[in-house]
Amino acid sequence: MKAVHISKEGRDLVERPVPEPAAGEVLIKNVAVSSNPKDWKLPIFIPDYSAVEGNDIAGTIEAVGEGVSKFKKGDKVAAFTKMKSGDKYGAYGEYSVSPANTVAKLGDKTSYEDAAALPLPFATAVIGLFLRLGMKEPGSSSATESDGALLVWGGATTVGVYAIQLAKLAGYRVVAVSGASQDVAAKYGADETLDYRNKADEALAEEIRKSNGGKGVKYVYDAVSENGTVNVAALALKDVEGAAYGHVLPLNEEELKVMPSNVHVERILCGTSHDNVDADFAEKWFDWLGPALEKGEIRPQKVTIVPGGLEGVKEGLRRLAKHEVKGEKLVYRIKETPGLD
Numbered sequence: 001m002k003a004v005h006i007s008k009e010g011r012d013l014v015e016r017p018v019p020e021p022a023a024g025e026v027l028i029k030n031v032a033v034s035s036n037p038k039d040w041k042l043p044i045f046i047p048d049y050s051a052v053e054g055n056d057i058a059g060t061i062e063a064v065g066e067g068v069s070k071f072k073k074g075d076k077v078a079a080f081t082k083m084k085s086g087d088k089y090g091a092y093g094e095y096s097v098s099p100a101n102t103v104a105k106l107g108d109k110t111s112y113e114d115a116a117a118l119p120l121p122f123a124t125a126v127i128g129l130f131l132r133l134g135m136k137e138p139g140s141s142s143a144t145e146s147d148g149a150l151l152v153w154g155g156a157t158t159v160g161v162y163a164i165q166l167a168k169l170a171g172y173r174v175v176a177v178s179g180a181s182q183d184v185a186a187k188y189g190a191d192e193t194l195d196y197r198n199k200a201d202e203a204l205a206e207e208i209r210k211s212n213g214g215k216g217v218k219y220v221y222d223a224v225s226e227n228g229t230v231n232v233a234a235l236a237l238k239d240v241e242g243a244a245y246g247h248v249l250p251l252n253e254e255e256l257k258v259m260p261s262n263v264h265v266e267r268i269l270c271g272t273s274h275d276n277v278d279a280d281f282a283e284k285w286f287d288w289l290g291p292a293l294e295k296g297e298i299r300p301q302k303v304t305i306v307p308g309g310l311e312g313v314k315e316g317l318r319r320l321a322k323h324e325v326k327g328e329k330l331v332y333r334i335k336e337t338p339g340l341d
Helices: 038-045 112-116 119-132 158-169 182-187 201-210 229-237 270-274 279-295 309-321
Strands: 002-007 010-015 025-034 050-052 056-064 076-080 095-099 103-105 150-153 174-178 192-195 219-222 244-247 264-267 303-305 329-333
Touching: 002 038, 002 309, 010 309, 025 076, 025 112, 038 309, 056 095, 056 112, 056 119, 076 095, 076 112, 076 119, 076 279, 103 279, 112 303, 112 329, 119 158, 119 219, 119 244, 119 264, 119 270, 119 279, 150 158, 150 229, 158 174, 158 182, 158 219, 174 182, 174 201, 182 192, 192 201, 201 229, 219 229, 229 244, 270 279, 309 329
Parallel strands: 150 174, 150 219, 174 192, 219 244, 244 264, 303 329
Antiparallel strands: 002 010, 002 050, 025 056, 025 095, 025 329, 056 076, 076 103
């Protein structure tokens, strides 16, 4: 099969054998795949990193491994594949293997392109909100005003739009911080939007504390986690009883020193979806995802098709690295790849 091999040296279209699913896994024939910022960062920050990258796919089940009973050949699905696990699980190929617990069965209303935009950021949002921050899940015990509000920093980011929607489904009021894309955060359900640009940390923190009708927020989901966002969050959550702060990018001990003792701090890692600890939780939510898309309970982020199929991945990763992608997800149609049989 054709696949994109990513390393420090390049993003080359190569030939690779079709992978085989092990027990608890499925093989998917990809129709559409998408990029995440980590796809261009890994070869830069990990010495000698070299693999077929990517983790967001949509396509049809080609084969199932031992013990997999809820999927069969031909099922229309989207999947979040294992991260940093070599060529077998990479999205940038004609075929990919995924653990069955992070595969969502799709309905007729959901396009492959829209579905490919979802899996990794959806998993990151779900795990961050309901496991790491400890917020209530949607259902009979959904949140009330007394449960506090959520701030999503990066409300127009790939992860942010799903964090907003999921928190709203759970009953929370949501305040979103973004720049020029405040309209995107509002479109996906944010009750209020704040512009971080050209403001001192103290001034923006005061805006956050005055948001939500003067009640401020109890939770901060930091989908940016750089350029001092932790400093503003620390000021905004000061003296808030039961406050929690979750960050998606690593922050060192020195950076986290600013966080007051009343704030519970957690790193948000979507890769735990494939660990024993969070695997069952992730499976529950991926089972929920397909029907929720059909009913419009959750909406995919806007997608932009990059021409050329897998050949277009090089251009897509260039755009991400240059920060040219705002409020959208870059998607590639496999059938557009030059030289496919």
